[in-house]
Amino acid sequence: MSTEPEPRAETDPEQSGHEPSAGEPLPKRRLAVVAVVAAIAFAFDLVTKIIATATLEGREPVEVLGGLVYFQLIRNPGAAFSMATGMTWLLALAAIAVVIAIIWLARRLRSVGWAIGLGLVLAGALGNLADRIFRAPGPLQGHVVDFVSVFAPNGDVWPIFNVADSAICVGAVLIVLLSLFGKDYDGTSTRKPARQGKTTAERDATEDDS
Known part of the structure; x- marks a missing residue:
């Protein structure tokens, strides 16, 4: 009968609420999540x-x-939302910059929440960028197709x-909420977990005082 200990399960800092220490395994990269979310949302938009x-x-x-x-x-x-009309070419270049930045960051993502948020932002940027490139009146000048008006x-x-x-x-709201709750893009948490009771030294000091 083997007495070897079972391999330690991979710990996801996003679930455990603490930053990984030296030698602790990091959660998996989430590039595939970004790609799937972006592809689905982009297809729906198209x-x-x-x-x-x-x-x-x-x-x-x-x-x-x-x-x-x-x-x-x-x-x-x-x-x-029909803002900044008359600056179509500049908006197209800004969208290209956003897409490049998200693709660069996606390689370092380890948070599922961040991956979903960035995937949605990427899909939105690509969807409107495709209109600006391929629709009339011409490349980088194309007009975006809008069609939903609420309440009136x-x-x-x-x-x-x-x-x-x-x-x-x-996507942007999701990313902001994750940031407010201390969840970083690399799967770590910027919030330290609450202390569970007193340490041994603190208990000894309390006993000495009593």
Whole structure:
């Protein structure tokens, strides 16, 4: 009968709530998670834009969910939620820079939460960048397809947006929340775990005082 100890299970600092010490195994890299999340979100954005351009062109806003949402097609030369119109080429270059930065950081990711958040941001940046490159009026000048207006048509309550815009916002919020809770991109925690009772030295000192 073998008496060899069982191999120690890999510890994920994101779950244990502490930074890995020297020699402690790090959690797995999460590049695949970024790629899968980005691919799914990008495909969803692309498909919905194709459907929107095929069915909403030249139509009045389509009311759904009792007026909670309106579908209507606009061509947006600006940033997310129709901001910074007239700066299309600069926004395209900024999107390229964001994509490169996320791809570079993704190689070092060990946090699942961060991987999901960055995957969503990457998909959103790629989705709108594809419009700016391949849609009229030309490369780096293309207008982004937006088609969702909430609470009222024509973006009267909230600017008209698309799936890519939503992915960017959800991903960014997730990353901010992880940062606030002390979860870093490399799977470590910047918050030290609460102390579980007194140390031996503190207990001895207390007993001496009594």
